[in-house]
Amino acid sequence: EAGVAQSPRYKIIEKRQSVAFWCNPISGHATLYWYQQILGQGPKLLIQFQNNGVVDDSQLPKDRFSAERLKGVDSTLKIQPAKLEDSAVYLCASSLARGFNSPLHFGNGTRLTVT
Amino acid sequence: QQQVKQSPQSLIVQKGGISIINCAYENTAFDYFPWYQQFPGKGPALLIAIRPDVSEKKEGRFTISFNKSAKQFSLHIMDSQPGDSATYFCAAYNYGQNFVFGPGTRLSVLP
Numbered sequence: 001e002a003g004v005a006q007s008p009r010y011k012i013i014e015k016r017q018s019v020a021f022w023c024n025p026i027s028g029h030a031t032l033y034w035y036q037q038i039l040g041q042g043p044k045l046l047i048q049f050q051n052n053g054v055v056d057d058s059q060l061p062k063d064r065f066s067a068e069r070l071k072g073v074d075s076t077l078k079i080q081p082a083k084l085e086d087s088a089v090y091l092c093a094s095s096l097a098r099g100f101n102s103p104l105h106f107g108n109g110t111r112l113t114v115t
Numbered sequence: 116q117q118q119v120k121q122s123p124q125s126l127i128v129q130k131g132g133i134s135i136i137n138c139a140y141e142n143t144a145f146d147y148f149p150w151y152q153q154f155p156g157k158g159p160a161l162l163i164a165i166r167p168d169v170s171e172k173k174e175g176r177f178t179i180s181f182n183k184s185a186k187q188f189s190l191h192i193m194d195s196q197p198g199d200s201a202t203y204f205c206a207a208y209n210y211g212q213n214f215v216f217g218p219g220t221r222l223s224v225l226p
Contacts, residue, residue, distance in 0.1 A: 042204050
């Protein structure tokens with residue numbers, strides 16, 4: 001099966017600019033996650049979708065981050081305006097369903113550098 | 116309560132040796148404990164996982180040991196190979212709180 005696709009692979013922007021990341025999950029996967037991975041740290045959940053509804057966005061900085069999953073398939077994550085501390089790898093993951101029986105499948109991420 | 120602690124931060128092992136990475140958690144509501152392996156430029160990939168009703172799980176050269184009373188679990192890599200060089204993340208999960216990842220251990224296996 002095709003894996004989780006993410007684009008772009010790399011993005012460099014200046015602070016206060018905006019940026020968007022795209023994710024296409026594995027076909028048939030109902031649950032989609034966006035994680036932020038700062039260098040030297042483990043992934044931190046930003047938002048979780050079940051189909052096209054938000055399940056958990058408690059750690060999403062909503063004043064600057066937004067995400068949507070239209071039609072319950074692909075998803076975009078936007079940052080506006082970006083701050084220096086947003087420099088990180090943004091990972092998208094998908095799973096068949098919620099629950100431990102549905103392991104996470106990660107994409108290769110988008111590395112964001114904010115200067 | 117949400118934190119998963121992981122040690123060591125980095126580990127260097129000779130080829131053929133045993134690599135051991137330890138994790139600890141506080142929240143007793145966690146009920147699933149996976150380990151992920153991440154190579155540079157790639158996303159994490161599930162390596163092996165365990166539920167708390169089992170004290171040990173082995174898959175090939177990889178073994179998870181789980182101590183429920185101590186709220187600790189560890190990954191053992193037997194006969195470590197240079198191809199095992201990667202960053203390893205432990206994680207803990209429950210349905211309500213999702214996956215919480217440890218900070219990672221960078222493993223280097225010397226040839």
